[in-house]
Structures are given as C-alpha cells and as structure tokens.
Amino acid sequence: MMYPEIKRRKTREVFVGEVGIGGENPIRVQSMTNTDTRDVKATLAQIERLAEAGCEIVRVAVPDEKAADALKEITSHSPLPVIADLHFATLLGETAIKNGVKGIRINPGTFKKKEHLKRLVDLCRDYGVCIRIGINAGSLEKEVLGKYGWPSPEAMVESALKWTRLIAEEFDYQNIKVSLKSSNWWHTVRACELFSEKSDFPLHIGVTEAGGLIPGTIKNTMALTLLLLKGIGDTIRVSLTADPVEEIYVAYEILKDLGLRRLHPDIVSCPTCGRCEIDLMKLYREVEARARKLKADISLAVMGCVVNGPGEAKHADLGIAGGKRFGFIFKRGKVIKKVPEEKLVEEFFKEIDAFLKEYPERILRRET
Ligand code: SF4
Known part of the structure; x- marks a missing residue:
C-alpha cells in the first residue's frame, strides 16, 4: 500500500459559495491574502496567483470600513469565494456580507452583545453566507479563561461548543464550520481531536502563527498529519510568514503525501x-x-x-x-x-x- 488508510470523519456538508466543505467533499485548501484589502488591485492580483496555485477559498482581512467597502469590487472579480475575516471588527460584517462575501470568520467571544451576533447570523441566513467560528487560544473569552486558568485545549473546545450551540441551536443556523487554533501545534491537535468527538460540524484545521517557511511548514505538517491520519479536518490552511502562495503548495504536499489529494507533480x-x-x-x-x-x-x-x-x-x-x-x-x-x-x-x-x-x-x- 502506497499510502496510509485514512477513514475520514463524517461531518455535515456546508458551503462557501459553490465550494462544498465536509460531507463527501475533498479536503479543501485555503489561504489568506496579506495585501492591504483597501488596495483592490493588489489584493485581486494575489487572489489570482493563489487560485492559479490551487487555492479554493480565500480569506481577506477586514480591519476597517474602507476595507469592507473594497470587498464589493474584490468579490465581483475574484475567481475564488471570498471570506471576510472580521475578528474584532464585528460591526463591519454587515457591509462585508452585502458586498458579496461568501463566508465570514468571527470569534463570537468578541461580540459585545448577543443581539449583535444574532443580527449578523440572520444576515448570513438571508445571503447564504457561511460562518466560521474561529476559536484562537490567544483570544478566548474571559469567562472560559477564568475557569481553566489558561487557554488549554479543553478551554478552546468549551468555547467552540458554546458558540456552535448558540448559533446552530438557539439561532437555528447550521451553515457553520469551526476552527480551534493555537500557535502550539500540540494544543491545536488536542483541541481539534476533542472537538471532533463532540460535534460533527466541519473543521478548518491548521496551526496559527506557525512561523516562516521552514518552522511553519514543520509545525503545520506535524499537526495536520496527526489530525488527517485520524480523519479529522475538512479544510486546511497552512499559515506561514511567507508568500501565501507557498501555503498552497505546502498544503498540497501534505495532502499528496498522505494520499488524500493531488494537484501538482x-x-x-x-x-x-x-x-x-x-x-x-x-x-x-x-x-x-x-x-x-x-x-x-x-x-x-x-x-x-x-x-x-x-x-x-x-x-x-x-x-x-x-x-x-x-x-x-x-x-x-x-x-x-x-x-x-x-x-x-x-x-x-x-x-x-x-x-x-x-x-x-x-x-x-x-x-x-
Ligand atoms: S549525485 Fe545524487 S544520485 Fe548520484 S550518487 Fe550522489 S546522491 Fe546519488
């Protein structure tokens, strides 16, 4: 046998635009632009290069209103579905959604009021926008941090489950995927393993702030290999301090060497x-x-x-x-x-x- 036998964990299917994630879909490869989103030309040029390399979904940072406004032109010319990374700028979500993004990445713990989150979720429903609940060890809500004392994998999972339940059950919106990321590759692995035992929402996996091309590739490869061998992971991002196009090549190298997907020789x-x-x-x-x-x-x-x-x-x-x-x-x-x-x-x-x-x-x- 040339490759390990991998039985993928069964997850729900969600969509970012036309791109299916989870279910029977192949493991999707995504990246994030590192251009100034307000610079539409530079951002679109980078998205083109990412698409050419095999990227399937692209995320862009939305730090201010000008960036949210620029999304209109970016989404209308992008060859890939665009996800708006809102992080703390949650109030920009409305503009981003109306400007054509197919997904938003939020950390629900950063919303000041529950009704703000509810309003955004309702808008996602109206526009068919996928929500990524992005849990990062570095930005866990105080309540969970206080309980565990440090951003442990268990704390990250508790936070992810809390927000997943709120959005999926109380707000009744299921077009969601989840990420649990830490710059510590082992904590990332443990958090994703624990979460996948408790939820069947698709997982976006990867190590955050992993470093430059060599250390970042090593950390991501260790974490992703352990998870993918267990069938965990529906979409991956190899975060590197490098040209984001490198993230795509590294992602496909990992998937190829595990016998999960091939794109390049x-x-x-x-x-x-x-x-x-x-x-x-x-x-x-x-x-x-x-x-x-x-x-x-x-x-x-x-x-x-x-x-x-x-x-x-x-x-x-x-x-x-x-x-x-x-x-x-x-x-x-x-x-x-x-x-x-x-x-x-x-x-x-x-x-x-x-x-x-x-x-x-x-x-x-x-x-x-
Ligand atoms: S040059 Fe390369 S292929 Fe030839 S003997 Fe040395 S290592 Fe092997």
Whole structure:
C-alpha cells in the first residue's frame, strides 16, 4: 500500500459559495491574502496567483470600513469565494456580507452583545453566507479563561461548543464550520481531536502563527498529519510568514503525501554528493518552478548523476540525471536521451508534455 488508510470523519456538508466543505467533499485548501484589502488591485492580483496555485477559498482581512467597502469590487472579480475575516471588527460584517462575501470568520467571544451576533447570523441566513467560528487560544473569552486558568485545549473546545450551540441551536443556523487554533501545534491537535468527538460540524484545521517557511511548514505538517491520519479536518490552511502562495503548495504536499489529494507533480531529488557534476540545486529550482504550474498526477525525479540517479528513481515517471556538461532524461528508470546541460530543462518538459499526451488521464482538474 502506497499510502496510509485514512477513514475520514463524517461531518455535515456546508458551503462557501459553490465550494462544498465536509460531507463527501475533498479536503479543501485555503489561504489568506496579506495585501492591504483597501488596495483592490493588489489584493485581486494575489487572489489570482493563489487560485492559479490551487487555492479554493480565500480569506481577506477586514480591519476597517474602507476595507469592507473594497470587498464589493474584490468579490465581483475574484475567481475564488471570498471570506471576510472580521475578528474584532464585528460591526463591519454587515457591509462585508452585502458586498458579496461568501463566508465570514468571527470569534463570537468578541461580540459585545448577543443581539449583535444574532443580527449578523440572520444576515448570513438571508445571503447564504457561511460562518466560521474561529476559536484562537490567544483570544478566548474571559469567562472560559477564568475557569481553566489558561487557554488549554479543553478551554478552546468549551468555547467552540458554546458558540456552535448558540448559533446552530438557539439561532437555528447550521451553515457553520469551526476552527480551534493555537500557535502550539500540540494544543491545536488536542483541541481539534476533542472537538471532533463532540460535534460533527466541519473543521478548518491548521496551526496559527506557525512561523516562516521552514518552522511553519514543520509545525503545520506535524499537526495536520496527526489530525488527517485520524480523519479529522475538512479544510486546511497552512499559515506561514511567507508568500501565501507557498501555503498552497505546502498544503498540497501534505495532502499528496498522505494520499488524500493531488494537484501538482510529485518531485523526488537527491541531496547530491561528490559524484554530482552539475549545478543540481539550480536545476531543481527550475524544474520545481515549472512543475508547480502543471496540474498532473506525475512523478518526476531530479538526480545528480547517471550512475545512481535513474536506478534510485526508477519509480518516477520521468527524471533527469546530471552528467558533465550533459544531462540525461530517463523514463521509469531507463535513459531515453542525452541532452546538453543548457537544454536539459526545456527538453525535460517536452518529454513531460509528450507523457501527458500519452496518458491524458494523468492531467488533474480541480474538483469544485
Ligand atoms: S544520485 Fe548520484 S549525485 Fe545524487 S546522491 Fe546519488 S550518487 Fe550522489
């Protein structure tokens, strides 16, 4: 068996615009823009790049009225459903909803009055807007914090259940999903596990404030892997202090390596050693950048030498191996071409195109 057997937890199906989350839907990949939302052009440009990389839902921060106003143009041109992140700016929710967002992210504990929350929920019902109840360890309500003494996973779950019940039962609105996030990856895991034992609302999972590309990827991978292996998680966001497009690639890498979803090629590469006579790191970067634009179920190899490369990567559909001023292209372990170094990447991608023409079923389309 190539991948672990994962039985996904049964959750209710909710919708952010046309994108179904939970139920039988694939695990959705989402991100958040880091542009100034008031700068419509820059925000839309980033959303386009995110969509191109495979993002399915995008969240934007709504810190003030101008940002809420800008949503009108953003939502009418965005290729992805937009979620307004309201956090403490709960009074801007009305404008955001009327300006076309398909989801809002709120922390109900930040509402000063219950009737404000009720009004917003009613508006979500009128406009078919999904609500994410976003519980963060850093902003738990005083009452719960006082009871537990610290923002423990149990405290986060109590808060999440309280708000979920209020909105789903008392306000009778069920188009909701929930997140329980901490910058401590283990607390995130425990909170999500405990919540999923008590509720079947879909879970948005990820570690918050996880750090830059390397530490953030590690923390998110640890948390998401543990949760996804248990079938927990309906939509993921890998939060990184990096270009948000990287969040999408990391998310798909995690899902691919767990056998849950594929979008981009799988690339294996060797660490190089004294046998390598080519600038393999440069070669790898070029191959990776071009491969990221492909949506295909194909495995590629970038290897440092022809002595070991094709044999060690014979499971790859196509690969390249470095030589001295030359490189070799191999298909399932067999060398098929010798190419001058400067033409290696170009020739490699011609072979990839030919391979995908031979096996068109390997071309992936995103499910909606
Ligand atoms: S493929 Fe060749 S260059 Fe790469 S690590 Fe193995 S022996 Fe070294």
